[in-house]
Amino acid sequence: MNKLVTGCLLVVAFLIAGQTLAQNKYTVYFSDKDGVEFDPYTYFDAKAIERRLRHNLPLNAYTDRPVRSDYAATVSNMVDSLKLVSRWFNAAVVYASNEQIAAVEALPFVTEVEYMTPLQVQAASTKPLEPLAQDYVFELAKRQTDMLGREAFHAAGITGKGVRVAIFDVGFPEVDQHPAFQHVRQRNGILHTFDFVKNKEFVYGYGSHGTNVMSNICGYVDGIYFGLAKDAEFMLARTEMALREPFSEEENWLAAAEWADKHGADIINSSLGYTEKRYFPQEMDGKTAFVSRAANIAARKGLLVINAAGNEGDDKWKCIGAPADADSVLSIGGISPETGFHIGFSSYGPTHDKRMKPNVSAFGKASVAAGQSVKVTYGTSFACPLISGFAACAMQTRPDLKNMELYRELEQSGNLAPYFDYAHGFGVPRAAYFLEEELPEQEPTFELKETEFYYQVVIKEDYLDEIKADADSSIASIFTAIMTPHGEDREHLYFHIENAAGFLGSYNVINVRKREVYKIFKEDLQGNKALRIHYKGYTVSKKL
Amino acid sequence: MKQLLGIALLCLMVGQVMAQDVLLTQDVEKDTIVEDWGPNRKAFDYTYLHFGFIVGDGDSAGIETRLGHSYEWGFGWRHKTRINNLYSIGYGFAVTNRVYNIKQDSGKVFPNTVLHEKERFSNWNLNVQLYNRFNIGRRGNVVGNYIDLGVYGEWAFSNRHKVYNDLGSNNSANAGAEKTVYRDLDYPSPIKYGVEGRIGFGKLVFYGRYRISDLFQSDFKQYPDPSRIVAGIEMGIF
Numbered sequence: 001m002n003k004l005v006t007g008c009l010l011v012v013a014f015l016i017a018g019q020t021l022a023q024n025k026y027t028v029y030f031s032d033k034d035g036v037e038f039d040p041y042t043y044f045d046a047k048a049i050e051r052r053l054r055h056n057l058p059l060n061a062y063t064d065r066p067v068r069s070d071y072a073a074t075v076s077n078m079v080d081s082l083k084l085v086s087r088w089f090n091a092a093v094v095y096a097s098n099e100q101i102a103a104v105e106a107l108p109f110v111t112e113v114e115y116m117t118p119l120q121v122q123a124a125s126t127k128p129l130e131p132l133a134q135d136y137v138f139e140l141a142k143r144q145t146d147m148l149g150r151e152a153f154h155a156a157g158i159t160g161k162g163v164r165v166a167i168f169d170v171g172f173p174e175v176d177q178h179p180a181f182q183h184v185r186q187r188n189g190i191l192h193t194f195d196f197v198k199n200k201e202f203v204y205g206y207g208s209h210g211t212n213v214m215s216n217i218c219g220y221v222d223g224i225y226f227g228l229a230k231d232a233e234f235m236l237a238r239t240e241m242a243l244r245e246p247f248s249e250e251e252n253w254l255a256a257a258e259w260a261d262k263h264g265a266d267i268i269n270s271s272l273g274y275t276e277k278r279y280f281p282q283e284m285d286g287k288t289a290f291v292s293r294a295a296n297i298a299a300r301k302g303l304l305v306i307n308a309a310g311n312e313g314d315d316k317w318k319c320i321g322a323p324a325d326a327d328s329v330l331s332i333g334g335i336s337p338e339t340g341f342h343i344g345f346s347s348y349g350p351t352h353d354k355r356m357k358p359n360v361s362a363f364g365k366a367s368v369a370a371g372q373s374v375k376v377t378y379g380t381s382f383a384c385p386l387i388s389g390f391a392a393c394a395m396q397t398r399p400d401l402k403n404m405e406l407y408r409e410l411e412q413s414g415n416l417a418p419y420f421d422y423a424h425g426f427g428v429p430r431a432a433y434f435l436e437e438e439l440p441e442q443e444p445t446f447e448l449k450e451t452e453f454y455y456q457v458v459i460k461e462d463y464l465d466e467i468k469a470d471a472d473s474s475i476a477s478i479f480t481a482i483m484t485p486h487g488e489d490r491e492h493l494y495f496h497i498e499n500a501a502g503f504l505g506s507y508n509v510i511n512v513r514k515r516e517v518y519k520i521f522k523e524d525l526q527g528n529k530a531l532r533i534h535y536k537g538y539t540v541s542k543k544l
Numbered sequence: 545m546k547q548l549l550g551i552a553l554l555c556l557m558v559g560q561v562m563a564q565d566v567l568l569t570q571d572v573e574k575d576t577i578v579e580d581w582g583p584n585r586k587a588f589d590y591t592y593l594h595f596g597f598i599v600g601d602g603d604s605a606g607i608e609t610r611l612g613h614s615y616e617w618g619f620g621w622r623h624k625t626r627i628n629n630l631y632s633i634g635y636g637f638a639v640t641n642r643v644y645n646i647k648q649d650s651g652k653v654f655p656n657t658v659l660h661e662k663e664r665f666s667n668w669n670l671n672v673q674l675y676n677r678f679n680i681g682r683r684g685n686v687v688g689n690y691i692d693l694g695v696y697g698e699w700a701f702s703n704r705h706k707v708y709n710d711l712g713s714n715n716s717a718n719a720g721a722e723k724t725v726y727r728d729l730d731y732p733s734p735i736k737y738g739v740e741g742r743i744g745f746g747k748l749v750f751y752g753r754y755r756i757s758d759l760f761q762s763d764f765k766q767y768p769d770p771s772r773i774v775a776g777i778e779m780g781i782f
Contacts, residue, residue, distance in 0.1 A: 421570075507572070511566075
């Protein structure tokens, strides 16, 4: 009998432990905002008002009005604690027991209760920083901005001036001291900071990922630019915890987005991703993930949300994460500075509902400000801010464009456009697209010859560079051999097959060594809709 | 002639290969197949290592195990079938070595009253488990946090009783110590069973096991039962 009692006690102990562990978090959605008073001119920064006017958005939208204080207070009194209140979602995030949340759910003004969960999220950088020779670090820094057209932008006086960029990350140590940001500090370019994890303004500590990222938007060291937008304005938000990865980070992202909107941000740079610890690949449809829904609302407020595609390309997960899956988020893939095409770890599209992602690409291996120095690191985390800096410059050239119009223009400025695929998007954006009245039409660089059984791609003689044997060993030559300063791919042929359902069934990158490059057999194309081929700025689209 | 043709064909093939290095190729339709196997899919299998301590003093005096010196270790394999996001069922097998380090004092009665320098009773067991798993929190394709409640049965396929004695000086063996191993023991129960519980955080698991059955056969009622409780940690390999 004693044995049985003891055994049962052991079982009960586990159940109690389980109950204790099950202190749950919920999002409680409210039914209305009736009777709430709201003055946008008091609440919003002048730039936020300006953005709304530019986008023909109402100043007093439903999602801008505050949550009813009586609803929030009632719920707060019924639960263990209230974490945050969201205007955009008209909701409150709370910690509550099962009994408490059941009572909350029964309230007449509660429309839905969503159960949250502890989660791990990955900051979208992978390999640790490399302490490489400084020559290589600075050469890479030069290339990562050159290939986006930094020289052309800066020659035209375009440096992101007047554009406000909000960066969401895990921390920003040394941003208040590192020489890479001295020019920003000197002009008081950091307008607002907030730590959404600890609810205070100090952000210059914790994980250094945010510092690395920011340097790829505006960093400048020893005459070398690490990012394009040295004159942009910044808002720094800490939304992530370095060692633990709770679901509250997605809520912090929402709170930071509402904060960025209120304070007039034009661009959100989010080098963050939420994947398998919380979601399945089938849920990467732009609508399921909490953070993706928040990102879509941010875009509806006129913000351009730019997010890293993720670093799961060579993992089982493989596809993009949240909020890169959101349809209004510009998702950034990574390419290798050495090869000029997709870098292995960069996550692939499409979304689960077959929308094209990533949208555009930049170097997924970059030089960054780190610690007291500069180093090389890997991750689409760093492709993302390179594009954010580019977008800030593009926005400066075209202040008339609304966010989604700029989104489309950024895509069309890609060096592969109109060609695209789910590894590169439309390729690397080109500054010339935004600076020149009209880009010269690309001459045909290949012919597509058709026989009874196959299509043969034949490169035109003028467009096949000689492959250099025994290339010199200088660091610069590593990059020169692959891409021109304007991002034109020297030796890569891209082709994809669009299936009958309207999305890509397959896509490929071929290394060109001789004129007759590739045969595509008609038998393999049966049942498909179109074949597209791209080489050196020229695209052929063949209806099947 | 044939040789010439062969060389020509080889050159042609090499030429074709050199013309088309495929640097990247992706089959999108294959990527979107939903798998049935995975940490939070319909089925999942994984291996694990475990180590635990035998805790407590047992049913009665006479067989106190030395805390921290009585332990078990082993490796196992577990299968999980997902019913829904909250509940799964499963089974598993494990091989476990369990060592009871018997405290040497005047109260010792197992297996006799003779005192030694060190004395151990150990066994190797083949363990079979059935369990219910209750997951905590919504999650993606990960094992997540959970509580397991289940039962187990064991077959002890090897039992040993080992004693160690210092011989001192001037002995006929001209040795410092002796170790005696007793095998084919009559008293251990070949089959044991009990209940177990686990609290898991991904790969890291804390477990507890309670043996309901007696360690020794009913014919050996004079032997008190050592502690029935084991507590330890497990590390999943996946």
